[in-house]
Amino acid sequence: MGDRPPPLEGLFVLDLGQIYQGPYAGFLLAMAGADVVRVEPPEGEPTRRRAKLAGASLPLAILNSTKRGITLDLKSAEGRGLLVELVKQADVLLENYAPTVTERLGIGPEVLLEANPRLVYASASGYGRSGPSRDDLAMDLTVQARAGFMAVTGWPDRPPVKAGPAVCDFLGGAHLYGGIMTALFERERTGQGRVVEVSMLEAAFPALASNLGLHHNSGGEVAGRTANRHGGMSVTPYNVYPARDGWVAIICTTEDHWRNLAVAMGRPELAEDARYATHSARSACMDEVDELVGAWSAGLDRDAVWAECLAHRVPAAPVRDLHEVLADDHLHARGFLVEVDHPELGRVTLPRSPVRYEGSALAELVPSPLLGQHTEEVLAERLGLDAGAVDALRRRGAL
């Protein structure tokens, strides 16, 4: 992959993130080469505390690879003082507490930017740092409800349903990373830091582009749930089709795709049939076309349907379960998924960053830190504290 250093080598980041949105931005920074130090309360952040209850140990490992970890009690004046001293050396502080929490603790953006005018203070939350809903509690589930994601997901004869993955949390975290990097780029030119902010609700909204388009085209009638079919019921085939041992997603966005699919299905005559010649024609008899495709796919194994589609240049993919996703040969061949021996979890499959910087080696995946694993190391290195001083701070409840 080349021998250039990673793009963020030498950058120092304080990651006060919790759950997913904040820590994911910190993960992307760490994977791009920054020295990311996770700052947790002495009892650990909520994901760590929930590790046993809700299956959060692996998420903790996924999100914190290659970061170091320290504890600071931000409810103690001494703990906050240490944070401010670290901030004076930091390029970025990121947090996703509820808005106004850091201000009330006395470590809000105003205080920290005064301590270090070159700091990028990055804040992520459910609804942002302003507006009437600023203080409402938000989680991925409630943002999916309010953003309209549920209204357009699932079956028309069933209640609205969420997307299974925490898509709003991660859309928020990915945007936060972009915002941090934008402010850092600007700082190289102006010398000034600033506050960057992402609201999960807003980060979710643009993903509705297709659904909003159909809503608009229908004259403002509400776009409903169409399961795996096209939201506007105007592109066909566009569905998940049965196979002998599973399901395959097949989508024909161009007329060529349809003609190719007809050949793949061993039914070249369909490509010439005027009844199916255009998306409009096929959508007018969508049930019939879905049955034609389904009758073919149901006679084959899932991976055979997939292979036939790919061989004929028809966009398709198997519906995979998580076990299969973790074993995806492509993701392993690219070095995106890696087998790691984790001190708490044993051998697990962890991801690198979805962003790849050609010319540099792929980032090393160091297992996520134990709670407070690097407290001594970081306080010595950054603030010159010796072991005795750290012990004393711990006894006084600052760490």
Add this chain to the structure above:
Amino acid sequence: MGDRPPPLEGLFVLDLGQIYQGPYAGFLLAMAGADVVRVEPPEGEPTRRRAKLAGASLPLAILNSTKRGITLDLKSAEGRGLLVELVKQADVLLENYAPTVTERLGIGPEVLLEANPRLVYASASGYGRSGPSRDDLAMDLTVQARAGFMAVTGWPDRPPVKAGPAVCDFLGGAHLYGGIMTALFERERTGQGRVVEVSMLEAAFPALASNLGLHHNSGGEVAGRTANRHGGMSVTPYNVYPARDGWVAIICTTEDHWRNLAVAMGRPELAEDARYATHSARSACMDEVDELVGAWSAGLDRDAVWAECLAHRVPAAPVRDLHEVLADDHLHARGFLVEVDHPELGRVTLPRSPVRYEGSALAELVPSPLLGQHTEEVLAERLGLDAGAVDALRRRGAL
């Protein structure tokens, strides 16, 4: 909001994006103040061509606000020559063609970085620029299938189903923006551009953190579909509950949330009841707890349930349809959603960026360009061509 210039003022971006993933990264750059010039083929990019068929006119407007638009025929040598001349002045070129398309046209990263070593060449695709699946066709639908999103979305007694919004496309685009900004930051320090790459499949993967955690905790058994309930069936209440006129998402992540909800429901005795004292206890009788909550919510209007939950600090949100989302008072109060008079669409509601740079005014929302609207303007400004020269290029099929 303050009077600092936007962070990317003065940056010049060539946006060869199509559909969603690439153009969304260009949109985030434009909203941060860059001069983003969209480069389309003479017949328009696929979204423009599909505008009538599949409801894509509004998506085109959402994704291309505040960009300028030119046409270049990259199949003509003269068109490619013009692109290379523009690249010499550009900071970023972004594209989301299938991998190897730009190489085969002779405008791949090697050629363009030789023409301008400071260029950030940003490539987004379904599966990335390497690996066994590199050349497979991919769309949001097929990536949702292959990434495992469908396997964990929807109802256990129904087939797997996609998330309604194009979450993989937009996760990809948001990551691409972060990657571009990272390479630009690095260039300020090294003077060197580079190739940045995002695969939609990889950008989707981390959002499965919770699902992968539950899969891991179950000893590798497949995490199934649990509709709106917690994926591990171990957090309760966690669901979408009926109201008189709709649905409300309610989630209790802490025991305090549950006690608060009991009070909100007018059932304070439940907060003291040992049968419901912990998540484990409540999850052991999940149907019963869901019925308790549902019996309360079903007697009220949706917004009353929501208001009671918020007043008692219980995370909750109404399940909103798209009409309501477009009218969300919070999103309008923050200036995220704006009413714009669009030359082709009339009055429409469009979003600004989910990333906010405090200290600068919110970006101006200029309606998306018509096909080739700024060809003369940009070629005059950047390459010094006069109207006659542009006419001649057009006649020769270069534009």
